[in-house]
Structures are given as C-alpha cells and as structure tokens.
Amino acid sequence: MELVIKDLRANIGDKEILKGVNLTVKPGTIHAIMGPNGSGKSTLSNTIMGHPSYTVTGGEVWYKGHNILELEVDERAKLGLFLAFQYPVSIPGVTVANFMRAAVNAHRAEEGKDPRQTAIPMAQFRKEIREKMAALGIDEAFARRYLNEGFSGGEKKRIEILQMSMLKPSMAVMDETDSGLDIDALKVVSQGVNTLLQANPEMGVLVITHYQRLLNYIKPNVVSVMMEGRIVREGGPELALELEERGYDFIREEVFGNGN
Amino acid sequence: MATKLPALVTLNASDLAFAGEPQWLQQMRQSAWHTYNEMPMPWWRRTDLTAFAAGDMQLTYGASAGQVQGVAPAGVVVMPLTQAVQVHGDIVQKYLGSAVAATTTKFTALNAATWHDGWFVYVPKNTSVELPLHVIQGFGESNTLVSRNLIVLERGAQLSLVEQYAGSGTIALVVSEYILGDGATLTLAGMQTWDAGVRHMGHQIAHVGNDATINWTAIHLGGTHQHIEAETNLAGNGSRVDWTAATLASDGQRLLTAPWLRHAGRATEAHMDFKTVVKGTGYTTFDGMIKIEGGSTETITRLEEHALHLTPQARSDSIPGLKIDTNNVQKAGHASTSGEVDEEHLFYMQARGIPRDVAVHMIVMGFFETVLDRIPVEAVRDQVTTTIAARI
Numbered sequence: 001m002e003l004v005i006k007d008l009r010a011n012i013g014d015k016e017i018l019k020g021v022n023l024t025v026k027p028g029t030i031h032a033i034m035g036p037n038g039s040g041k042s043t044l045s046n047t048i049m050g051h052p053s054y055t056v057t058g059g060e061v062w063y064k065g066h067n068i069l070e071l072e073v074d075e076r077a078k079l080g081l082f083l084a085f086q087y088p089v090s091i092p093g094v095t096v097a098n099f100m101r102a103a104v105n106a107h108r109a110e111e112g113k114d115p116r117q118t119a120i121p122m123a124q125f126r127k128e129i130r131e132k133m134a135a136l137g138i139d140e141a142f143a144r145r146y147l148n149e150g151f152s153g154g155e156k157k158r159i160e161i162l163q164m165s166m167l168k169p170s171m172a173v174m175d176e177t178d179s180g181l182d183i184d185a186l187k188v189v190s191q192g193v194n195t196l197l198q199a200n201p202e203m204g205v206l207v208i209t210h211y212q213r214l215l216n217y218i219k220p221n222v223v224s225v226m227m228e229g230r231i232v233r234e235g236g237p238e239l240a241l242e243l244e245e246r247g248y249d250f251i252r253e254e255v256f257g258n259g260n
Numbered sequence: 261m262a263t264k265l266p267a268l269v270t271l272n273a274s275d276l277a278f279a280g281e282p283q284w285l286q287q288m289r290q291s292a293w294h295t296y297n298e299m300p301m302p303w304w305r306r307t308d309l310t311a312f313a314a315g316d317m318q319l320t321y322g323a324s325a326g327q328v329q330g331v332a333p334a335g336v337v338v339m340p341l342t343q344a345v346q347v348h349g350d351i352v353q354k355y356l357g358s359a360v361a362a363t364t365t366k367f368t369a370l371n372a373a374t375w376h377d378g379w380f381v382y383v384p385k386n387t388s389v390e391l392p393l394h395v396i397q398g399f400g401e402s403n404t405l406v407s408r409n410l411i412v413l414e415r416g417a418q419l420s421l422v423e424q425y426a427g428s429g430t431i432a433l434v435v436s437e438y439i440l441g442d443g444a445t446l447t448l449a450g451m452q453t454w455d456a457g458v459r460h461m462g463h464q465i466a467h468v469g470n471d472a473t474i475n476w477t478a479i480h481l482g483g484t485h486q487h488i489e490a491e492t493n494l495a496g497n498g499s500r501v502d503w504t505a506a507t508l509a510s511d512g513q514r515l516l517t518a519p520w521l522r523h524a525g526r527a528t529e530a531h532m533d534f535k536t537v538v539k540g541t542g543y544t545t546f547d548g549m550i551k552i553e554g555g556s557t558e559t560i561t562r563l564e565e566h567a568l569h570l571t572p573q574a575r576s577d578s579i580p581g582l583k584i585d586t587n588n589v590q591k592a593g594h595a596s597t598s599g600e601v602d603e604e605h606l607f608y609m610q611a612r613g614i615p616r617d618v619a620v621h622m623i624v625m626g627f628f629e630t631v632l633d634r635i636p637v638e639a640v641r642d643q644v645t646t647t648i649a650a651r652i
Contacts, residue, residue: 049607049611050607050610050611051607052603052607053603072610072615072616073607073610073611073616074610074611074612074613074614074615074616074619076611077610077611077612077613078613082611083611085608085611088608089602089604089605089608091605091608091609091622091623091626092626092627092629092630093625093626093627093628093629093630094622094623094625094626094629098622099609099612099622102609102612102614102618102622103609103612103613103614106612106613106614106615106618107613146626163612167612167613
C-alpha cells in the first residue's frame with residue numbers, strides 16, 4: 001500500500017516547519033528525501049509517526065485506508081509503519097530482549113483475544129532474535145543490556161535495524177540513519193536493510209538523509225528534495241548524484257530565485 | 261501468649277520489670293523509660309505525629325510474631341531477641357543499643373524501654389553464610405509492635421539478609437542495628453511491605469568497621485504512614501556502602517525516608533541511589549544528608565535520587581543535604597530529578613507498537629529494576645516485583 005502525504009503542515013510551538021508537504025511513497029520502492037539542515041526532514045518523519053512535540057496544523061497522511069494523523073502512535077506502528085530514529089533514546093532498566101518481546105507481542109496482539117494466546121513463544125522469540133543479532137553483528141550479550149544505555153552511536157543504529165527486522169514493517173521511515181556512523185557501521189546497517197528488503201520486497205522505505213553517502217549502500221528508486229518545509233523537486237537516483245556534485249544551492253536558486 | 265501491658269498513657273516503670281530478664285536489660289529498660297518520659301516530642305514538619313499518638317498504643321509482652329526462612333549454618337545464630345538475651349546474653353549486652361541510642365528520639369527511647377519482639381542474627385568471625393537468610397516480623401496478637409533487630413557480623417563475616425516487615429496491624433515502632441566488624445560484608449534488603457493502615461516508625465543504623473562493606477537495599481511499599489530514619493556510619497577506614505532504595509506511595513500513603521550517610525573513617529566510599537514513584541494522592545519525602553566528618557579524608561561519595569510522578573496530585577519532596585567538615589574530599593557528587601514519565605521514552609516505545617499504558621508500566625518497572633535486582637532472595641525479588649507491578 002502507498003503512503004500518501006497530502007499538503008501536510010506542522011508546527012513546533014508557533015513556528016511552522018512543514019509548509020504543505022505532498023509526497024507518495026509506493027510499496028516496494030526506496031524513496032529518498034534529501035535536503036539541507038533545517039529543511040524539515042526530521043519534522044516530517046516525526047510527524048508521520050506522531051511525535052507529541054509537533055502539532056499538525058493541516059493536511060492528511062493516508063496509509064492502508066486510514067488518515068494516520070488520527071491514530072495513536074502505537075496504532076500507526078501496528079499498521080506497519082516503522083520509524084528508525086535518528087537519536088534512539090535509552091530506557092534504563094528495560095533490557096533489549098524484554099523491550100523487543102513487548103514490541104513483537106504488541107504487534108501480534110489482536111482485539112478480543114487473550115494476549116497470552118497471541119504472544120510469541122519464548123523459544124521462537126529467542127531463536128529469532130539470536131539469528132538477527134548475529135546477522136547484524138550484535139553481540140548476544142546486548143540482549144540482556146538495558147536498551148541503548150551506554151551504547152555507541154553505531155550500536156544504537158544496529159539495534160534500530162534489529163527492531164526493524166524483528167517487527168517486519170510494511171513501510172519504514174529511516175531518519176538520518178547514517179548520522180554518527182563510520183563507514184563500517186554504515187555498511188552493516190545498510191546490509192541489514194537490504195536483507196530485509198529482499199525478504200519483504202513489498203516494503204516501502206522512506207530514507208531521510210542529508211548526504212548522498214548512505215544512498216551508495218541503500219539504492220533509491222526515487223529521490224525527492226525538501227527545502228523550507230516543502231518537497232521542491234523529484235527525480236531518479238541521478239538527482240542524488242547531482243546534489244552530491246553541485247550542492248543544494250542550484251536547486252535553491254531554481255526554486256526560490258537568486259534574491260534570497 | 262502475649263500479655264497486654266497497661267495502656268501506654270498509664271504505664272509505670274514497674275510494669276517493665278519483666279520476670280526472667282537479666283538485670284542489665286532491666287536497667288536498660290528503666291533508664292530508657294526515664295528518657296522517654298523526660299524527652300519532648302520531636303518537631304517534624306513532614307511526619308504527622310498524630311498518627312503515632314501514645315493514646316493509640318497498646319503494648320504487649322511475651323509473644324514473638326516473627327518467622328525465619330533459610331537455614332543458619334553451625335555457629336551462626338538466628339533467634340528472637342527475647343530468647344537471645346537469655347542464651348547469648350553477653351553478646352547481646354555488648355551490642356544492644358550500641359548503634360541506635362535510646363536517647364536519639366522519644367520513639368527510640370520508648371522502643372528501648374518496651375520492646376518485646378524482633379530478631380538477633382549473629383555471624384561469628386570469618387564465617388560466611390552462603391545462602392541468604394530471611395527474617396519476617398509481623399504484629400501477631402499485638403496492636404502495637406515494638407521490635408528491635410540486632411544484626412552482628414564479627415570480623416571477616418559475610419551474610420545476605422532479607423529483613424521484612426509484613427502483615428496487618430496499627431503502629432510499628434521498630435529499630436534495627438547492624439554491626440559490621442572489620443572486613444565484614446553484609447548484603448541487606450530491608451523491606452516494609454505492611455498491609456494498608458499500618459503506621460511505621462523506624463530507626464536503623466549500620467555501623468561499618470574498617471574495610472567492611474554494606475550493600476543495602478531498602479524497599480518501602482506498605483502502610484499509610486512511614487517515618488524512617490536510617491543511617492550508614494562509615495566509621496572504619498576503607499569502609500563502603502552501596503545504598504539503594506525503592507519507594508512506592510499510592511493513594512493515601514505518606515512515606516518519609518531520611519537517610520543519613522556519615523563518612524567518619526579515612527578513604528570511605530559511598531554510592532546512594534534512591535528511587536521513588538508516587539501515584540494517586542501518594543506523598544513521599546526524601547530527607548537525606550551526607551556528612552563528611554573532619555577526620556574523614558579521601559572520601560568518595562555520590563548521591564542520586566530520582567522521583568517519578570504518575571498522577572498530577574501525587575507529591576514528592578526532596579531535601580538533600582551535604583555537610584563537609586574536611587578539606588580533603590576525593591569526590592562528592594549529587595544528582596536529583598523529579599518529574600513525569602519522559603514523553604520521548606513513551607513516544608519511542610509507542611513507535612514500536614507498545615500501547616501507552618504498557619509503556620508506562622515498563623518504564624516504571626525499569627526505573628525500579630536496578631534496585632529490585634539487588635534483593636538477594638529470588639523468590640522475594642519476584643514477589644516484590646509482582647506486588648509493585650500490580651500497583652502501577
């Protein structure tokens with residue numbers, strides 16, 4: 001199913017950040033959003049997921065027959081949306097394993113059914129998480145550690161991808177996943193995403209990034225450029241390369257003129 | 261059988277001359293009774309003293325309402341204190357009242373004069389008790405519980421102990437003394453899991469010898485009123501304490517904890533981490549003090565205290581203090597937070613499909629986890645965790 005964003009407007013406090021975003025992310029595609037700092041990229045991803053600090057002032061976001069702006073955050077997740085955070089929080093006292101199990105079970109829960117019936121059997125959960133941790137090069141000991149507490153930037157991002165591969169979303173938003181990653185970590189993380197894509201070819205991925213670098217590893221089908229709270233340009237993978245070469249200024253000039 | 265004493269307000273010194281008690285103890289009681297009558301009531305801003313009115317107290321003598329779980333190896337003593345004064349009179353006489361003096365407050369004086377229950381635990385020198393012991397104190401037939409626990413670890417001894425107050429009743433006046441000889445290690449979980457309605461007045465002091473260590477976890481869950489003054493006295497050189505606490509106050513509960521940390525020896529080290537959750541109309545007070553005495557040099561001390569508010573009406577007061585009488589402190593730090601569950605944490609968890617109420621529950625349990633994890637008996641840990649989980 002497509003994720004369709006129509007004329008989305010959002011504020012932080014009194015400040016308008018998203019000024020009418022229109023965007024469609026198709027299933028089975030990797031859709032990159034590139035843009036300079038402050039263009040509203042992270043606001044877009046947080047607004048799609050429902051972060052409480054952002055106030056939606058207009059527009060709609062349609063997914064699987066719902067205007068998801070009307071849904072609770074956890075309901076959006078259960079619909080198949082996933083946000084890989086730019087800055088994952090640490091949660092003291094909650095282990096990676098317990099957190100993952102709660103998330104998996106929340107996805108398996110069905111209305112009117114005893115959660116104990118729908119919960120993933122412990123052995124199956126252990127096997128699955130162990131395999132996925134191994135594939136992402138995460139030491140097994142991390143399962144017993146408190147979520148993200150004392151983790152390095154690269155470890156946090158791997159844990160994000162681990163969660164993504166356990167929850168198997170149908171639409172994933174990756175918010176600046178490359179920030180704070182060295183090249184080796186970037187390769188591992190990208191490979192994790194690509195493996196997931198191979199297994200779930202219908203998954204849509206919205207990759208939000210400032211730099212072209214990540215797109216060498218997660219190859220986009222569509223590239224949109226965001227500036228000043230709007231999508232100002234859409235193209236194929238070649239657009240990302242052009243941006244890498246020429247910077248954002250040439251688009252800024254084309255869109256807003258020389259005067260600013 | 262428990263014998264009822266005359267109502268406290270009509271009690272005379274002669275009523276405390278219990279037949280069969282050794283002379284030294286009778287003298288202690290008489291002296292403490294005198295102190296009790298002479299001392300004024302304390303002035304406490306945050307503890308409602310009408311909950312501990314003398315007119316509500318009906319004292320008893322002669323029955324023990326305690327239980328013990330676990331087996332003490334040969335040479336290690338675990339028995340009711342009333343029995344210990346007969347069997348191990350010389351040791352009890354040496355230590356009883358040595359940490360918590362009768363003259364501390366009017367309530368400790370009353371306790372020293374009228375105590376009728378409690379535990380004596382004694383670990384001889386260089387003896388390690390492998391399996392944890394668990395002593396539980398209840399009210400039994402008494403309306404008012406006046407108990408004393410005396411825990412003595414001789415030089416080089418090691419013990420894990422769960423000290424629990426549980427059951428129903430009205431007023432509990434309890435005192436605990438923990439005496440750690442040089443090089444001794446005590447892992448202690450002190451818990452009050454009283455039923456609703458109990459008013460708990462506690463005084464606890466740990467006296468820590470040279471190179472001795474106490475790992476102290478305090479759990480405060482029950483009753484309606486709690487006033488606990490607890491002190492770790494790092495008297496010995498190289499002595500250490502790792503001190504954590506979990507307090508949960510729900511509707512109608514007023515729980516006060518006043519921990520004192522006294523650095524007296526040289527090169528002492530302390531880590532305190534006190535966690536509080538308040539909900540409904542629950543109200544807690546953390547009234548803590550770190551005192552670094554003049555002769556205490558090369559001290560390392562850190563105090564953390566954190567409170568989570570689950571409802572707008574819930575309140576927690578925090579009054580941390582630090583008094584330093586030396587110029588030679590190696591490290592002294594303090595961190596304190598108080599507030600609601602972090603919205604960023606909730607957003608993150610909800611973004612993984614976890615419903616908000618479940619997320620709050622997990623975050624609160626996680627908040628307590630590092631404290632509960634230190635309870636040395638797994639069954640007790642599970643039980644406390646389940647109790648807390650059901651109340652959040």
